[in-house]
Amino acid sequence: MKTYLLPENATYYKANMHSHSMVSDGNFTPEEMKEVYKAQGYSIVAYTDHDVIVDHSDLTDESFVALTGTEYSIADHDVSPIALCGTSGADMPFNMKKVVHMNLFAKDPHNTYHTSYNPKYIWGRARNHTPDEAHRDGDDYERVLSAEGLNDMIRRANEAGFFVCFNHPYWSNNRLIDLENLEGLHSLEVYNYAADYNGGMDYCIDDYEWLLRAGKRLFPMAGDDNHNWMKETDTSFGGYTMIAAPALTYENVIDSLLAGNFYICVGRGAPEIKNLYVEDNRLYVDFSPAEAVYVNTAGRATMAAHAKPGEIFTHAEFDLKDEFIYFRVTVQDDCRRRAHTGAYYTKDVLQ
Numbered sequence: 001m002k003t004y005l006l007p008e009n010a011t012y013y014k015a016n017m018h019s020h021s022m023v024s025d026g027n028f029t030p031e032e033m034k035e036v037y038k039a040q041g042y043s044i045v046a047y048t049d050h051d052v053i054v055d056h057s058d059l060t061d062e063s064f065v066a067l068t069g070t071e072y073s074i075a076d077h078d079v080s081p082i083a084l085c086g087t088s089g090a091d092m093p094f095n096m097k098k099v100v101h102m103n104l105f106a107k108d109p110h111n112t113y114h115t116s117y118n119p120k121y122i123w124g125r126a127r128n129h130t131p132d133e134a135h136r137d138g139d140d141y142e143r144v145l146s147a148e149g150l151n152d153m154i155r156r157a158n159e160a161g162f163f164v165c166f167n168h169p170y171w172s173n174n175r176l177i178d179l180e181n182l183e184g185l186h187s188l189e190v191y192n193y194a195a196d197y198n199g200g201m202d203y204c205i206d207d208y209e210w211l212l213r214a215g216k217r218l219f220p221m222a223g224d225d226n227h228n229w230m231k232e233t234d235t236s237f238g239g240y241t242m243i244a245a246p247a248l249t250y251e252n253v254i255d256s257l258l259a260g261n262f263y264i265c266v267g268r269g270a271p272e273i274k275n276l277y278v279e280d281n282r283l284y285v286d287f288s289p290a291e292a293v294y295v296n297t298a299g300r301a302t303m304a305a306h307a308k309p310g311e312i313f314t315h316a317e318f319d320l321k322d323e324f325i326y327f328r329v330t331v332q333d334d335c336r337r338r339a340h341t342g343a344y345y346t347k348d349v350l351q
């Protein structure tokens with residue numbers, strides 16, 4: 001019997017799961033963002049403006065879904081994770097200090113409820129979207145940059161109908177120990193295109209592996225974090241998420257994200273994963289023309305399939321073993337652009 005790890009012969013919708021519009025510090029209007037992304041083949045954009053939640057359902061139609069979201073920031077200007085800087089960061093420049101950014105995605109498109117609101121966290125144009133009293137849990141929430149403080153924010157978000165992605169840990173000066181103590185995350189932002197474009201950082205697949213090995217169950221995520229300074233698309237189209245859904249509706253997209261029916265792509269024009277299934281403890285992968293496929297596990301056991309030198313291939317097979325605990329798949333093309341799946345657990349799929 002075949003066990004499909006991604007839905008069989010699925011239709012995939014291309015999504016940018018991290019974006020900033022003129023609602024906060026981006027330079028496209030929400031409508032312009034829809035247009036430029038649709039022109040590049042996208043069907044989904046998550047609007048994750050800083051610290052405000054705006055319902056953009058008016059942009060959703062039969063060819064496009066606008067996901068309701070926000071990016072919450074937590075800063076502690078007295079803490080530095082950089083050992084060379086000492087333990088007190090009080091006198092350090094901003095860029096040496098630790099922050100945490102988390103994306104919240106609303107399961108209901110009309111849910112704009114703020115779960116950790118305090119007007120002091122809202123800045124710039126975002127102040128134009130101050131929530132009324134019915135859409136916030138008071139005015140005095142203190143965001144605390146500690147495992148306890150972050151877990152409280154994650155719990156509140158989950159209880160209010162959101163799911164949470166931990167963003168760009170390198171740009172934020174985070175340490176892995178900061179992430180290992182978090183509970184209730186949906187995903188880790190494994191690829192942030194803007195951080196990569198601007199500084200070659202935040203391609204965090206090894207950190208995702210580390211968290212999996214630490215026993216965390218979470219999905220990988222990829223997004224642009226586009227701001228589009230000068231109204232250019234320099235920080236767009238480089239990191240995206242391919243979401244399998246029976247139809248392009250808000251509800252279907254959310255269900256697929258929660259179920260893990262998606263994979264992430266690193267680099268414009270990265271390979272596509274067509275089918276992924278297990279039959280008789282053997283893993284089958286169909287993909288668009290590529291050069292290599294890797295299977296990573298909870299330990300040193302790895303597997304790879306390569307096209308013959310100078311050639312490409314579109315299918316690979318691997319034998320799975322219980323001892324892997326989990327496995328995840330990477331497809332890589334001849335420009336080293338990659339598609340990554342999340343982790344699948346052998347006890348769920350092996351006979």
Ligand SMILES: [Zn+2]
Binds near residue numbers: 071101167168
């Ligand atoms: Zn951020």
Ligand SMILES: [Zn+2]
Binds near residue numbers: 019225
């Ligand atoms: Zn951002």
